[in-house]
Amino acid sequence: MKTVEQKLANNVANTKWRRKLRKEVISHYGNSCECCNESTNRFLTIDHINGGGNQHRKDIKSDGGWQFFSWIKKNDYPKDLRVLCMNCNWGRSHNDGICPHKEVINNDWEWEL
Numbered sequence: 001m002k003t004v005e006q007k008l009a010n011n012v013a014n015t016k017w018r019r020k021l022r023k024e025v026i027s028h029y030g031n032s033c034e035c036c037n038e039s040t041n042r043f044l045t046i047d048h049i050n051g052g053g054n055q056h057r058k059d060i061k062s063d064g065g066w067q068f069f070s071w072i073k074k075n076d077y078p079k080d081l082r083v084l085c086m087n088c089n090w091g092r093s094h095n096d097g098i099c100p101h102k103e104v105i106n107n108d109w110e111w112e113l
């Protein structure tokens with residue numbers, strides 16, 4: 001049985017390790033959103049250039065968190081990944097794979113009144 005203190009210490013160590021890992025991976029891919037140049041670290045995420053991110057995350061049993069970053073590093077930074085900010089990533093996944101910054105394809109949104 002671990003004490004509460006041990007658990008907390010573990011969490012802190014894990015968090016640090018995950019942050020470092022994330023930073024490493026993001027900076028490998030260029031440190032800013034490929035679409036809009038957003039460079040605020042916490043807005044950034046890794047995107048699958050050719051889509052299929054959800055299936056891939058299922059395959060490696062990751063929710064897009066640190067397991068995903070760890071997988072990227074282990075697999076020597078696959079070339080079909082890139083950095084996008086959350087906006088572009090999300091916008092793209094709801095616009096037939098293209099960020100609405102570039103072209104709005106899917107206009108079928110209730111907020112586009």
Ligand SMILES: [Zn+2]
Nearest residue numbers: 033036085088
């Ligand atoms: Zn962006």
Ligand SMILES: [Zn+2]
Nearest residue numbers: 035088099101
């Ligand atoms: Zn964009």
